[in-house]
Amino acid sequence: MVSAGDRGTDICDAAQRSHHARMRIFALLFLITAASYACSSSSAPKKTPILASLKIISGASQTGTVGTALPSPIVVQALDSSGHPMAGLGVAYGPSSDGSVNPSSVTTDSMGKASTTWTLGSTAGADSLDIAVTESSVASMPTEIDTVTATANP
Numbered sequence: 001m002v003s004a005g006d007r008g009t010d011i012c013d014a015a016q017r018s019h020h021a022r023m024r025i026f027a028l029l030f031l032i033t034a035a036s037y038a039c040s041s042s043s044a045p046k047k048t049p050i051l052a053s054l055k056i057i058s059g060a061s062q063t064g065t066v067g068t069a070l071p072s073p074i075v076v077q078a079l080d081s082s083g084h085p086m087a088g089l090g091v092a093y094g095p096s097s098d099g100s101v102n103p104s105s106v107t108t109d110s111m112g113k114a115s116t117t118w119t120l121g122s123t124a125g126a127d128s129l130d131i132a133v134t135e136s137s138v139a140s141m142p143t144e145i146d147t148v149t150a151t152a153n154p
Contacts, residue, residue, distance in 0.1 A: 049080035051089065054133060054146050057113065063151045064120050074101075074148055075115040076131055078108050085112025090134040097121030097128075105134065120152040127152050 059074035074093070078086040091114040093101040099121035106114045120127055132145045 049082070049084065049086060051078055051086060051133060052081040052083075053079050054091075054131065055079060056131075056146060056148060059115075059118070060148045061150065063153060066120055066124055066152045066154055067122055069117050069119045070150055073115040073117050074129060074131070075113055076146065078112045078114075078133060085110070087112060089114075092132050092134040093118070094130045094132075095121065095127070096130065097123060099127060099129075101129065118148075118150065120150060124152050124154045126150075 055077045057075040057077050059070065059072045062070045062072060064070045076091060078089050078091070080086050085108070087108055087110045089108045089112075090105060091108060092105045093116045094104070095101060095118065097120070100119045101116045102119070103116055106116065108114045118129055127150050129148045129150070130145060131148065
C-alpha cells in the first residue's frame with residue numbers, strides 16, 4: 001500500500017518532470033524561432049553582383065578626320081546578370097593605332113556608365129578602340145572586353 005506521503009512525492013516528481021519537459025520544449029522553440037529570424041533577417045549576407053556584360057551605349061561606328069576627336073564620346077555601360085547597372089567599376093580604353101583617348105581610364109557612375117573622347121590616329125582607314133573592365137571589389141568577376149570601330153578619313 002502507498003502512503004499519503006509517497007503519493008505526494010510521486011506527484012511532486014511527476015510535476016517536476018512535466019516542468020522540465022515544458023522548459024526543454026520552450027528552449028527548443030526559442031532556438032528554432034531565433035534561427036528562423038536569423039535566416040530571414042535583412043542583415044543576412046547579400047549576393048554580390050557579378051559583371052555579365054559591357055554594353056556599348058553610343059559612339060560606335062563613327063567617321064572622323066585623321067588626327068581629330070570623334071564628334072561623339074564613346075559610352076559603355078556595365079550590367080550585372082540581372083541587367084542592373086554596376087557602379088564603381090574601372091573601365092580602360094586603348095586605341096589600336098597611334099590615336100588617343102581622354103580619359104584613358106574612368107570609373108562607372110551610378111548608372112554603370114563610363115565615357116571617353118577618342119581622337120583618331122594618323123592613318124586613314126578603319127581604326128579600333130578596345131574597352132575593358134579593369135578592376136572590381138569582386139575577385140571572381142570576369143574581365144569583360146569589347147571593341148568599337150571608327151573610320152578615319154584623310
